[in-house]
Amino acid sequence: MPKSEDFKLDHVANLARIDLTAEEKGRFAAQLGDVLAFIAQLNEVNVDGVEPTAHAFPVVNVWADDVPEPGLSVEDALRNAPEKRDNMFVVPKVVE
Amino acid sequence: MAAGEVSSLELMASVIARTRAVDGRVQAFNSFDAEGALAQARASDARRARAKAAGSPVGPLEGIPVGIKDVISVAGQPLTASSRMLKDFVSPYDATVTRKLKEAGAICWGRLNLDEFAMGSSTENSAFRVTSNPWDLERVPGGSSGGSAAAVAAGEAIAALGSDTGGSIRQPAALCNLVGLKPSYGRVSRYGLIAFASSLDQIGPFARSVEDAALVLRAIAGHDPKDSTSLKMEVPDYLGGIEALRRSGRPWKLGIPKEYFGEGLDPEIGAAVQGAIDAYRGMGCEIREVSLPHTRYAIGAYYIIATAECSSNLARFDGVRYGHRSKDAKDALDLYFKSRAEGFGPEVKRRIILGTYVLSSGYYDAYYLRAQKVRTLIRRDFLEAYKQVDAIVTPTSPTPAFKKGEKAADPLAMYLSDIYTIGVNLAGLPGVSIPCGFTKGGLPIGLQVIGQPFKETELLAIAGAYEAGADWLGRHPTL
Numbered sequence: 323m324p325k326s327e328d329f330k331l332d333h334v335a336n337l338a339r340i341d342l343t344a345e346e347k348g349r350f351a352a353q354l355g356d357v358l359a360f361i362a363q364l365n366e367v368n369v370d371g372v373e374p375t376a377h378a379f380p381v382v383n384v385w386a387d388d389v390p391e392p393g394l395s396v397e398d399a400l401r402n403a404p405e406k407r408d409n410m411f412v413v414p415k416v417v418e
Numbered sequence: 419m420a421a422g423e424v425s426s427l428e429l430m431a432s433v434i435a436r437t438r439a440v441d442g443r444v445q446a447f448n449s450f451d452a453e454g455a456l457a458q459a460r461a462s463d464a465r466r467a468r469a470k471a472a473g474s475p476v477g478p479l480e481g482i483p484v485g486i487k488d489v490i491s492v493a494g495q496p497l498t499a500s501s502r503m504l505k506d507f508v509s510p511y512d513a514t515v516t517r518k519l520k521e522a523g524a525i526c527w528g529r530l531n532l533d534e535f536a537m538g539s540s541t542e543n544s545a546f547r548v549t550s551n552p553w554d555l556e557r558v559p560g561g562s563s564g565g566s567a568a569a570v571a572a573g574e575a576i577a578a579l580g581s582d583t584g585g586s587i588r589q590p591a592a593l594c595n596l597v598g599l600k601p602s603y604g605r606v607s608r609y610g611l612i613a614f615a616s617s618l619d620q621i622g623p624f625a626r627s628v629e630d631a632a633l634v635l636r637a638i639a640g641h642d643p644k645d646s647t648s649l650k651m652e653v654p655d656y657l658g659g660i661e662a663l664r665r666s667g668r669p670w671k672l673g674i675p676k677e678y679f680g681e682g683l684d685p686e687i688g689a690a691v692q693g694a695i696d697a698y699r700g701m702g703c704e705i706r707e708v709s710l711p712h713t714r715y716a717i718g719a720y721y722i723i724a725t726a727e728c729s730s731n732l733a734r735f736d737g738v739r740y741g742h743r744s745k746d747a748k749d750a751l752d753l754y755f756k757s758r759a760e761g762f763g764p765e766v767k768r769r770i771i772l773g774t775y776v777l778s779s780g781y782y783d784a785y786y787l788r789a790q791k792v793r794t795l796i797r798r799d800f801l802e803a804y805k806q807v808d809a810i811v812t813p814t815s816p817t818p819a820f821k822k823g824e825k826a827a828d829p830l831a832m833y834l835s836d837i838y839t840i841g842v843n844l845a846g847l848p849g850v851s852i853p854c855g856f857t858k859g860g861l862p863i864g865l866q867v868i869g870q871p872f873k874e875t876e877l878l879a880i881a882g883a884y885e886a887g888a889d890w891l892g893r894h895p896t897l
Binding site: 324328329331334335337338339340341342343346349350353354356357358360361362363364366367369372373374375376377378379381384386394398399401402403404405411413414415416 | 508511602604617646647649712714715717718719721722729736739740741743747749750751752755756758759762764768770771772774775778780781784787788789790791793794795828829833844846871
């Protein structure tokens with residue numbers, strides 16, 4: 323298992339798309355360091371030849387009949403939009 | 419109500435009056451719509467009158483106010499997850515459990531507080547309020563479904579729905595002297611539940627008796643094409659099944675896992691749980707020691723798997739289509755960073771960051787894959803034990819309700835309070851917490867019974883057998 327000093331908070335927060343304040347950085351680094359040190363005990367477990375479990379009761383190939391059903395109305399879909407105009411979500415400009 | 423002695427309208431009005439009287443102190447509700455609830459109660463009374471005239475049956479929960487954790491959608495009502503991120507969100511549709519409750523005649527009552535996005539064990543992580551334990555207002559009700567537990571314990575709802583990812587129904591039930599049931603993974607649809615960790619989340623009831631919990635489970639369980647992890651299995655008549663098992667007088671074989679009675683267990687809780695085990699022995703049950711050797715790795719595995727899944731599930735909160743949007747963003751990418759920084763509270767940020775790390779390139783195998791393998795071993799431990807016993811009996815929580823603020827600054831200490839409940843989620847098993855005593859200081863103590871996959875009838879029969887000979891549920895907090 324990696325060492326807890328491998329954990330680079332700035333890099334991971336960037337991947338997670340969350341801005342952190344200087345105060346949060348200091349606090350989270352210490353708290354997550356404790357958690358990672360605790361998690362390191364999983365190294366003691368011999369997992370050779372053990373299959374991973376993603377779900378307790380795996381269900382595969384769940385098919386639904388291809389039947390059209392009414393979905394959310396435009397009005398309902400936009401009801402919680404932070405900004406909307408002409409039946410569309412308004413977002414900051416992405417391309418120049 | 420069946421005898422016509424009390425109407426749904428009267429019941430609802432009394433629940434609203436009780437809520438108005440005590441919730442200033444309990445703080446279980448994020449919001450409630452009293453007028454809407456009274457309208458539902460009138461509609462229920464009308465349905466009952468029509469059914470009576472026609473000689474047809476009414477719904478199994480006809481006219482009963484059921485509180486809803488504020489992470490489950492009810493069309494037209496707020497859905498906040500106790501987060502600034504969703505402060506103004508209104509559900510466009512009903513969750514499947516909501517639809518089923520309504521079909522059973524229930525009144526969906528209020529929006530109950532929780533740890534933000536169901537992440538926590540004390541309900542202190544709510545962005546809006548800290549809920550109090552009705553048994554001691556200085557203490558937490560447990561979490562994350564702390565509002566649901568406190569509301570039922572304080573008489574502000576007859577029953578309530580919560581969600582349980584690592585103990586979030588059972589632990590608050592234990593801390594508030596209630597029955598709290600986490601069904602088997604796949605038993606209840608999660609469509610319309612805000613996802614936290616999708617391979618672990620289940621919805622289940624809080625109630626004041628095993629019988630009530632069975633009634634609510636029957637109403638909400640079953641396959642749902644809108645949740646492909648819900649299994650295509652018949653929903654049994656739990657009450658009928660429990661009664662048949664009781665009459666059969668079958669002596670249960672109960673396993674006591676030695677790993678659940680070690681260091682960290684409060685001695686008063688250990689003694690109360692031992693008292694319950696003695697009661698089972700007294701009614702002819704066979705008590706066997708069993709071993710769940712990977713128990714000590716459950717929390718580590720859980721905090722890798724649950725945070726990994728939450729980092730993925732909560733990626734949808736980007737400030738674009740719904741939820742909080744920062745007003746200070748310079749461009750599209752900055753909109754994500756700032757909206758998430760402003761919208762999420764500290765515990766949610768910590769878990770998203772931890773989950774992002776364990777899934778990131780170079781660390782996936784060492785953390786996430788390894789945790790999934792440990793999960794296999796934890797699950798195998800339980801299945802091995804079930805070759806010998808019908809169910810496993812443990813404490814629900816290592817300590818009674820703790821003081822507000824006691825663990826708030828130390829996430830790891832908070833995580834350790836889930837030690838007895840987390841393995842059940844990793845293994846996908848059904849588990850129920852039932853009251854089994856009080857500390858000398860008057861705080862409730864919970865007994866956890868863990869069942870075999872999809873054997874909720876047997877699980878509830880075993881829980882009910884203890885409940886029938888105990889009187890803990892007859893006690894009420896003074897408010």
